[in-house]
Structure formats: structure tokens, C-alpha cells
Amino acid sequence: MRPPRNQWWDVWDQFKTHKGALVGASIFGLVLIIVLFGPYVWTIDPTYIDILARNSGMSLAHPLGTDQLGRDLLARMMAGGRVSIAVGMTAMIISVFLGTLIGVVSGYFRRLDGALMRLTDLFLALPLLPLLLVMVMLFRQTLATQFGVNTGIFMLIVSAIGITSWMPSARIVRGEVLALKEREFVLAAKSIGTPSRRMILRHILPNVMSPIMVAATLGIANAIITESALSFLGLGFPPDFPTWGRLLFDGVDYLQDYPARVFWPGIAISLAVLSVNYIGDGLRDALDPRIRGR
Helix, strand or coil: CCCCCCCHHHHHHHCCCCCHHHHHHHHHHHHHHHHHHHHCCCCCCCCCHHHHHHCCCCCCCCCCCECCCCCCCCHHHHHHHHHHHHHHHHHHHHHHHHHHHHHHHHHHHHHHHHHHHHHHHHHHHHCCCHHHHHHHHHHHHHHHHHHHHHHHHHHHHHHHHHHHHCCCHHHHHHHHHHCCCCHHHHHHHCCCCCCHHHHHHHHHHHHHHHHHHHHHHHHHHHHCCCCCCCCHHCCCCCCCCCEEEHHHHHHHHHHHCCHHHHHHHHHHHHHHHHHHHHHHHHHHHHCCCCCCCC
């Protein structure tokens, strides 16, 4: 007899029929390769200042040109990409963990549902960008003093983004859990006395992985945009610690004379966010058994 077919092959078969998802995955993979391994090929220090070469255009020595201090934009783009994607990944993990935890607990334990959903509604009612600005202003100096400027600000930004973006994941997971509680296999497990912890880990969580994975991919895009907005407002990382949003902020004053200073980081942010959104769209179709096979 042939061994049973792994269900992840079915997911892959459905995923590769989504052309936009394949293109998005290819673009995002290419961006990851460039920002992770590019510095080993292009070894110019992104903080190296060459005043004589400031504001120069594209050339063999500087393929993307230089900024007002003569720093190589290609090197700064790769360094900024590592930081922006690291912020997106870390903030996504925090957001998805909180959203999954609150969604599962709220959906499974009826007595906690009301309190946790009102907490979710409270966070949804808060204006997120002003809240992020207040958090950055309050804790920026404290964390920078305690852990160093770069590490402290990184911890602050990923924590602030993760804490303020878990609500959609919690609502989606809660809805899935409420539906799963009435399914036959869950009722059968309850009838034989399965404890709640085992029920959640063995029966509930594996069946809500589809919305969790989709929320995770979309959370990366949301975190990258939020970090870029904070850096663009001048409240993100310091000038010598580049991110794509910080490069946009630095290039605004030179937009009319040197538009490429804004063009390249803008294109990088757009490609990363758009490709991640398409990946999430493809995963949603591939992981939904009601759509798979169409």
C-alpha cells in the first residue's frame, strides 16, 4: 500500500496555483537574500562618511548613490532592510502570541469571554498611532539608558507594535474556537474527560493554525509599515542606525534635488509589504480545506 499523502503537499499544491502568492514569495525571498547576504558581497560600511562623494548619483562605486554625508545608499539600504524585517518578524511574533492566547482563552472559557473581549474592544478603540508616539516618548530614554541606544529602541519599538496590534488576531481566533467547540470530535474528547489544557493543545490549536498563519504573514507587513511611520516621524531609530523608514525621513529634505533618496527606500517598503500581503492571500486559500482543491 502507498503511504498516506502528507496534507502539507495538498497545501503546497493549492498555494502554487495562486500566481500572486508565488510572485510575492519570490520577491520576498529575494529581498531577504539581498539584505542578509548582500553585506558579505558589498562590504562598504553603511556608516562610513565620505564628504567628497556626498549627494553623488548612481555609479559603479555607489550603485544607488550617496547621501548628504557621502554614505553609500546601497549599504544603508541593506542594513536598513535587516532592521526593518527584524522589527517586522519580532513584532509579529509578539502580536500573534498575544492574539492567539487571548483568542483561545476567550473562546474556550465562557466565563472569561466577556472580560477579554471588552479588553479587546478597549484596545481597538484607542488611536494606535498617538498611543505609539506616547509610548516611545515615555520609555525611549529609559530603555536606551538601560540597554543601550540601539538595543533599547529596538525592544521598545517591537514591544509597542506587538502590544498594539494583537486585537484582530484575537477576534479571528476566538471566532474559530467558538465554532470548533461544537464540533463532534471536541464533544467526543470532552465526553471521555479530556482536561482543558490537553483539549486546547491537541484539538483546538492545530485546527486554528490556518487563521494564525495568515495573521502572522499580514502582521509582518503591518509591523514594517508601523516602524517606517515611526521612523519617518523621527521617533524611531537614531540616524546612525538606518531603517527604511529612517532613510525616507532623511531623504525628505532633499526630495526635489535628489528624488532617488526617497525612491529606493519607498520601493523597498512597497515590495516587502505587497509581497507579504500576497503570501498571506495565498496561504489563506491553501490552508482553507473548503477552498483547497478548487
